Amino acid sequence: MADLAAPGATTISHSPPPLRALRWDDSRDGPALLLLDQTRLPAEEREIVCTGIPTLVELIRSLAVRGAPVLGLAGAYGVALAAARGFSVADAAEQLATARPTAVNLAVGVRRAFGAYRTHLAAKPGDEDGAAAAALAAARAMHREDAEASTAMAAHGLALLDRLVPGGAHRLLTHCNTGALVSGGEGTALAVALAAHRAGRLRRLWVDETRPLLQGARLTAYEAARAGMPYTLLADNAAGSLFAAGEVDAVLVGADRIAADGSTANKVGSYPLAVLARHHGVPFVVVAPSTTVDPHTPAGDAIEVEQRGSHEVAEFAGVAVAPPGATAYNPAFDVTPPELISAIVTEKGPVSPVDVSGMTQLCAMSLSSNETM
Numbered sequence: 001m002a003d004l005a006a007p008g009a010t011t012i013s014h015s016p017p018p019l020r021a022l023r024w025d026d027s028r029d030g031p032a033l034l035l036l037d038q039t040r041l042p043a044e045e046r047e048i049v050c051t052g053i054p055t056l057v058e059l060i061r062s063l064a065v066r067g068a069p070v071l072g073l074a075g076a077y078g079v080a081l082a083a084a085r086g087f088s089v090a091d092a093a094e095q096l097a098t099a100r101p102t103a104v105n106l107a108v109g110v111r112r113a114f115g116a117y118r119t120h121l122a123a124k125p126g127d128e129d130g131a132a133a134a135a136l137a138a139a140r141a142m143h144r145e146d147a148e149a150s151t152a153m154a155a156h157g158l159a160l161l162d163r164l165v166p167g168g169a170h171r172l173l174t175h176c177n178t179g180a181l182v183s184g185g186e187g188t189a190l191a192v193a194l195a196a197h198r199a200g201r202l203r204r205l206w207v208d209e210t211r212p213l214l215q216g217a218r219l220t221a222y223e224a225a226r227a228g229m230p231y232t233l234l235a236d237n238a239a240g241s242l243f244a245a246g247e248v249d250a251v252l253v254g255a256d257r258i259a260a261d262g263s264t265a266n267k268v269g270s271y272p273l274a275v276l277a278r279h280h281g282v283p284f285v286v287v288a289p290s291t292t293v294d295p296h297t298p299a300g301d302a303i304e305v306e307q308r309g310s311h312e313v314a315e316f317a318g319v320a321v322a323p324p325g326a327t328a329y330n331p332a333f334d335v336t337p338p339e340l341i342s343a344i345v346t347e348k349g350p351v352s353p354v355d356v357s358g359m360t361q362l363c364a365m366s367l368s369s370n371e372t373m
């Protein structure tokens with residue numbers, strides 16, 4: 001696109017290439033999974049070549065690859081990798097599915113690729129190559145579906161904001177990172193903000209830094225800057241005064257697991273935002289693919305919340321900020337009850353979390369897609 005930078009001067013502005021959180025690679029000595037190392041962003045865009053399951057498990061645990069939808073893809077491609085490299089696929093599936101406990105998509109992705117692998121072997125006993133190809137095809141199908149879901153969520157989310165905020169949702173607040181780095185497409189909550197930006201409606205994207213691992217400051221700010229979005233970072237504990245100043249029109253967050261009653265686990269700090277949003281009469285919207293709805297988890301108190309090491313709080317960028325031996329309460333997620341959520345937007349459209357029939361529908365959809373694995 002050509003634009004005028006100064007009278008008489010024409011510059012060509014190029015959009016940066018889309019970020020690819022992970023991709024399958026057949027071009028080297030045996031198949032590999034290439035992962036954009038999210039621990040190095042924004043300083044460096046570096047891909048890690050992953051050829052082993054213990055390595056992939058460690059990359060998931062260390063958050064080199066992270067965010068619910070892309071964890072599903074990592075799980076599915078991980079099973080395909082094990083099959084293609086002749087490792088024990090059952091062992092790989094077990095290790096991958098349990099690498100992190102909260103994001104349901106991880107186990108969903110593993111089950112889908114492992115299901116395709118087993119289904120093929122049941123039909124053609126001994127055809128390991130065919131079974132490996134079936135697992136890879138399942139992972140690729142998930143990847144495509146995730147990209148499509150992302151596009152649909154962006155459109156539904158934008159339309160919903162118009163309805164929820166009659167004066168226009170021009171100032172959006174988001175938490176953690178929910179963009180292309182967590183998705184086969186442009187993401188979940190951040191994809192909605194991006195759609196608002198492209199529609200010329202976004203005046204300000206407020207980006208919570210997201211302590212302790214700074215997914216907001218390091219990753220969302222990076223994606224927002226790449227996309228030319230007007231964004232401002234804030235320390236998580238500055239959100240209260242921002243709401244009080246009337247500077248937030250809507251809150252958009254993703255989800256790691258949505259229980260059957262609409263309770264939603266997402267990055268720690270989401271729940272306090274929901275409380276603030278309710279107090280200030282601001283919509284709090286969860287954006288997640290229907291694969292994040294877990295019909296087997298009846299309510300929020302049944303969601304396992306990952307607890308992480310003290311060092312993540314007691315250190316900042318590897319430098320100690322607390323006395324030696326300090327221990328920290330460090331849950332990776334918190335759970336927002338349904339009554340604080342204005343709407344859940346999936347690729348099928350928005351539903352109210354307290355609308356039991358709506359949630360049941362979502363659960364049924366999620367269940368039937370899992371059962372085709």
Ligand SMILES: CSC[C@@H](O)[C@@H](O)C(=O)COP(=O)(O)O
Pocket residue numbers: 063066067068069103175176177178179182187188189215253254255256266267268332
């Ligand atoms: C669409 S991503 C939704 C969530 O996965 C995201 O908000 C989040 O909490 C990620 O946590 P992380 O610990 O970085 O994997």
